[in-house]
Amino acid sequence: MKSAKKIIIEPVIDDSFSISRIDHHLNDHETFNRLTYHRIFFVETGTGYLSIDNNVFELHDNSIFLLSKGQIYAFSDQTSVMGFSISFGDCFWQKTPPSASNCKAVLFNNTSANPYLKPNTTEVVELLFLFNALLSEYCSPQYINQMDALAAFLKIIMIKLANVKLTAEATFDSQDYILYRKFMEMLSAQFDQYHAVSDYAKMLHVSARRLSELCKRCSGIKAKEIINGQLIAEAKRLLQFSAITVKEIAYSLNFNSAEQFSHFFKKNTKLSPLNYRNQFVDAD
DSSP: OEEEOOEEEOOOOGGGEEEEEEEEEEOSOOOEEEOSSEEEEEEEEEESEEEETTEEEEOOSSEEEEEOTTOEEEEOTTEEEEEEEEEEOHHHHTTSOGGGHHHHHHHHTTTTTOOEEOOOHHHHHHHHHHHHHHHHHHHSOOOTTHHHHHHHHHHHHHHHHHHHHHHHHTOTTOHHHHHHHHHHHHHHHHTTTOOOHHHHHHHHTSOHHHHHHHHHHHHSSOHHHHHHHHHHHHHHHHHHHOOOOHHHHHHHTTOSOHHHHHHHHHHHHSSOHHHHHHTTEEEO
């Protein structure tokens, strides 16, 4: 008998928000966790590896990892981490002012492509202060409007993190980057419905060629590659961590047939869907 690896679904969090210290050595074998909420890991010190979906990242001191709801992560065996973990839901984020929405879009609309941030020394000092302040507020006795205060702290942290990311990309106020962010927002919500660059270009009122070119300037890869990457990441999650058939996956991602999906998957991964799935099953 063969069985797929099991995952742990993140439990419900009161008020859709939590922050905690991470200060331990992980001796157990890899545990896969599917996120119900968005997650921020601030690694002050760490050794080992963090797997996010099917990508593996080595842990380094003073680094940030951004994970979106629905993603699956696991720390490798013998990982040692000290830092912070923040979880928040979309309903909690709505407590923040509308002006902060762009920061969330910048950080979380394409975490599958680049979930890693490396702040500089000055930014690390600022972030440590803010994370500690947020934790202190979260642990203080409850009072009226406390959630609003926590949301305000989270907004500041998100603005700082967005600036870290945008400084690295050096494209903060460009019109192309504004369009790129809108494209990523649309893709995050509708990748399982629309697969063509022209579909998104039409919604953005630009040509497919311009959309592809601005994506290349802002992210280093063209629009079609970004769309395909989103589809492949979701397909891999479903193949590895669910028991649904290839045909069901194909239709859930809006392919016309299992054959069309299999051809697409093999073209992008060099493996058939079944061969990919078989890598993650264990003999009983």
